[in-house]
Amino acid sequence: MSEQPKPYRVETTIGADRDTVWRAMTDAVQIREWFGWDHGDLDGEIQYIFVDHAKQEPPERMLFDDGSYLELVPDGHRTTIRAVLPGSLDGTDWDDVYDGMEEGWRSFFEQLRFLLEIRPQGRRRTIYLTGTAAAAEVLAIVGTDGQPWHTSRYQQITVNQAGHLLVVAAQAPLTGDAEGPISLTITTYGLDDAAFAAVLAEWTAHWTGVPDAKVTTKAGESTVTI
Template sequence: MSEQPKPYRVETTIGADRETVWRAMTDAVQLREWFGWDHGDLDGEIQYIFVDHVKQEPPERMLFDDGSYLELVPDGHRTTIRAVLPGSLDGTDWDEVYDGMEEGWRSFFEQLRFLLETRPQGRRRTVYLTGTATAADVLAIAGSDGELRHTSRYQRIAVHPSGHLLVVAGQAPLAGDVEGPISLTVTTYGLDDAAFADVLSEWTARWSDIPDARSTTTAGESTITATAPR
């Protein structure tokens, strides 16, 4: 296997015009409503990626220090957003290679699409659960109801009947039965403290039903570490 970085090309089409998408990618307040998940230094992460280590070519392209770039291609009231790390995808079985940056953009583009197309009211709050488990165990607690938004080798993204966006992201193929690092992100909007506490409690309890799953739950700036009962 080559030791060169895995080239990638991730793209998502969003039901919003290019200027709206560009603003969501460059305004710090809007970035916080879709990028990543809540943690103590999310603002610093956004500053590092989208300000300190990027060259902007508005409203078409962002060039990053590692040679990757984001580009926005307009199509009327729709926009295709791409994350690209240039390189040949031929000659290497790249499908077998997991890449965190590639999969991160896949998740975050869907979170951006959810924000701009659904237009939820109120600020975002997230529950982030991570541990080692089989995809089947995590998909079982996520459920199969709701609107499927994306499915691929390492991810399944859906809108739960509650209206929250669920992102299941594994480092092993979701179709297999291999235990590996896997996460579940629950994105909510507009919840007060009591309502969000209920969501946090519900999904932490579901995660704890996974045998031997060790989890970290991130909610706002507080982190709770829990180990499921054996």
């Protein structure tokens, strides 16, 4: 296969008008409410990606240094947000190629859709769990009592009964039985310290049996890992 990066085209339709989505993808305070997950330098990451290495073309496009771009396609009170790295997707060479950037945008767009459609109150706090496991093992931890939000080859996203967004993201197809790197991001909003600590303890307990288990969140000024 060529050494060129995998082209991608990721898009999600959000139940919000173009100007609302544009503000959410250009205002650093709002970006922090949907992009990525909490870690020691999320603010620095946002600055690097969305400010230092991006060019805005309001109200519908943002260009990045690597040739990729985000664009908005408005349709009344709905807007499609799209991440594109140009290149030919023809042929079969790319069929089984996992790409972290492609899947990252897929996760983050769904997190953005959750923010703008559900409009949860209060600040976001996340728990990011990583390890090595087969998808079935992690999906069993998540359970089946959630509301489906998004399903694709490498991701399953649900809203659990507590109203938290759960993003399972693997580097192997979720329908297979291969073990590999896998993550679970729990997004919460509006929890006080005690409530968030309880959620963190619950998910940490669930995750400790996963090989290479690591839990990352932001607690005050420290990043918590196990």
